[in-house]
Amino acid sequence: MQEPSFSEDHSQKENHLSTKCRFLLWSWISILILIIIGVVAIVIFIRYQSSFSSIDIKYDIDIPCNPLKFSSYTSYKTGKTPWSLSTGYLDADSLLDIVVLNQNDATIGIFYGSGHGNFSQQKTYPKATTGAYVTIRDMNNDNKSDIILVYELLNEIAILINNGNQQFSSPITYPVGNYPYWLDISDFNRNNLLDVVVVNSEDASVTILFDYYNLSFSYSKTYTAGNDVTAVSVADFNNDSYPDFVTTDYSDNTISIYMNSKNGMFKSRKTYFTSVEPWGLATADLNNDNFIDIVNTNFGSFSLSVLLNDGYGHFSTRDTYYVGEGPISVALADLNNDTFIDIITANDNDKYVYIFLNKQNGKFQTYQRLTTQSYIYGVITGDFNRDGKIDIALTTGSKTLNVLLNQC
Numbered sequence: 585m586q587e588p589s590f591s592e593d594h595s596q597k598e599n600h601l602s603t604k605c606r607f608l609l610w611s612w613i614s615i616l617i618l619i620i621i622g623v624v625a626i627v628i629f630i631r632y633q634s635s636f637s638s639i640d641i642k643y644d645i646d647i648p649c650n651p652l653k654f655s656s657y658t659s660y661k662t663g664k665t666p667w668s669l670s671t672g673y674l675d676a677d678s679l680l681d682i683v684v685l686n687q688n689d690a691t692i693g694i695f696y697g698s699g700h701g702n703f704s705q706q707k708t709y710p711k712a713t714t715g716a717y718v719t720i721r722d723m724n725n726d727n728k729s730d731i732i733l734v735y736e737l738l739n740e741i742a743i744l745i746n747n748g749n750q751q752f753s754s755p756i757t758y759p760v761g762n763y764p765y766w767l768d769i770s771d772f773n774r775n776n777l778l779d780v781v782v783v784n785s786e787d788a789s790v791t792i793l794f795d796y797y798n799l800s801f802s803y804s805k806t807y808t809a810g811n812d813v814t815a816v817s818v819a820d821f822n823n824d825s826y827p828d829f830v831t832t833d834y835s836d837n838t839i840s841i842y843m844n845s846k847n848g849m850f851k852s853r854k855t856y857f858t859s860v861e862p863w864g865l866a867t868a869d870l871n872n873d874n875f876i877d878i879v880n881t882n883f884g885s886f887s888l889s890v891l892l893n894d895g896y897g898h899f900s901t902r903d904t905y906y907v908g909e910g911p912i913s914v915a916l917a918d919l920n921n922d923t924f925i926d927i928i929t930a931n932d933n934d935k936y937v938y939i940f941l942n943k944q945n946g947k948f949q950t951y952q953r954l955t956t957q958s959y960i961y962g963v964i965t966g967d968f969n970r971d972g973k974i975d976i977a978l979t980t981g982s983k984t985l986n987v988l989l990n991q992c
């Protein structure tokens with residue numbers, strides 16, 4: 585009876601010892617594993633952090649210039665609340681200039697370009713009141729680009745005629761609807777006289793001023809629109825060679841498509857849901873099928889909607905991309921020269937410009953972002969230093985214009 589009990593004791597002792605050994609062994613292995621995990625975690629964290637400072641993660645390597653490379657921003661002083669901006673040739677030197685609408689100040693500012701990517705200090709021109717939108721077009725067909733503004737408080741648009749030598753006429757105004765917010769220019773009735781479509785945000789309407797000639801429009805038409813209609817973009821959506829247009833209906837969470845009846849008159853609008861508070865808007869062919877597609881910012885849901893044209897001017901395919909708090913303006917341009925249009929946007933609540941590269945099929949890669957000054961309203965693109973690479977300019981809440989040069 586003892587032997588078994590002894591042998592039991594003995595084996596228990598042995599078990600006890602080997603448990604101790606195993607405990608020590610496993611402790612060491614565990615510590616080693618923890619150290620390895622720690623090191624790996626630190627390496628990942630450092631790499632993630634450093635890539636985060638200029639750009640974000642996960643790239644499709646087969647897209648050119650990926651990640652993108654831009655200069656850091658150059659800052660130019662503007663007036664109060666620089667809001668909308670536009671680029672074009674405003675003097676006779678064929679070098680791109682930039683006009684900035686200083687919303688809460690009685691001026692617009694023109695930054696004359698040198699062609700090297702740098703600009704003059706702003707040269708100011710008077711305007712009558714606050715303004716919500718500015719664009720550039722040769723309205724009177726004299727081969728000099730004029731400046732067109734929206735006066736939201738006066739329910740008017742205004743045109744400054746370019747008189748050459750960096751001189752402009754004082755603004756000539758034209759009545760539209762209640763609280764106009766944005767406009768676009770085209771020739772809807774195809775008679776070679778320019779027409780202007782204006783969205784009136786506070787009376788849910790769209791005004792079209794037709795046939796600008798000898799400083800006047802010859803007639804206008806008003807169409808009902810969505811609620812708080814904030815932006816408009818003209819494009820031929822159904823490829824019938826007559827220009828159509830799209831609006832963002834901020835309080836309805838929709839965009840509306842207005843199709844031209846091939847006489848400059850418009851059929852009743854067709855709406856598509858986007859997301860919360862659609863605001864900024866741009867149109868271009870994003871998947872290279874020759875049909876024009878739509879991108880809008882959704883201010884309230886911190887996102888972009890991309891709506892692809894099915895070839896008949898219908899937009900049932902919608903993709904959503906998240907971008908951060910308060911996106912307003914959006915621009916479309918091919919930043920990496922692969923023939924596919926990329927998306928450039930920014931938020932009114934941070935200090936980055938966000939770039940979504942086209943995956944060459946109308947879908948977009950995770951954004952890359954570039955540092956700018958804070959609180960961005962307007963974003964535009966243009967080849968400011970004439971190197972064939974499209975650059976970016978934007979207005980900020982620091983009362984500045986920022987210019988970032990493409991170096992990809």
Ligand SMILES: *[C@@H]1O[C@H](CO)[C@@H](O)[C@H](O)[C@H]1NC(C)=O
Binds near residue numbers: 675
């Ligand atoms: C129009 O103006 C540009 C300069 O802005 C000039 O290069 C071009 O030759 C002009 N064209 C005509 C037809 O006058």
Ligand SMILES: *[C@@H]1O[C@H](CO)[C@@H](O)[C@H](O)[C@H]1NC(C)=O
Binds near residue numbers: 698700
């Ligand atoms: C722009 O840069 C060029 C070349 O670096 C320089 O010669 C020119 O004076 C600059 N122009 C302005 C307006 O700063």
Ligand SMILES: *[C@@H]1O[C@H](CO)[C@@H](O)[C@H](O)[C@H]1NC(C)=O
Binds near residue numbers: 798
């Ligand atoms: C242009 O408008 C002015 C003033 O309204 C008028 O006197 C003039 O006859 C018009 N010219 C043409 C060519 O229509």
Ligand SMILES: *[C@@H]1O[C@H](CO)[C@@H](O)[C@H](O)[C@H]1NC(C)=O
Binds near residue numbers: 823873874875
């Ligand atoms: C658009 O219309 C033009 C002229 O009718 C035609 O040549 C072209 O092929 C059309 N484009 C597409 C993508 O269908």
Ligand SMILES: *[C@@H]1O[C@H](CO)[C@@H](O)[C@H](O)[C@H]1NC(C)=O
Binds near residue numbers: 921972973
């Ligand atoms: C862009 O691509 C075109 C066509 O491939 C090429 O000719 C041009 O040089 C490129 N531009 C730049 C700036 O790389």
Ligand SMILES: [Ca+2]
Binds near residue numbers: 770772774775778796
């Ligand atoms: Ca016309």
Ligand SMILES: [Ca+2]
Binds near residue numbers: 869870877
């Ligand atoms: Ca398309």
Ligand SMILES: [Ca+2]
Binds near residue numbers: 917918923924925941
């Ligand atoms: Ca591209």
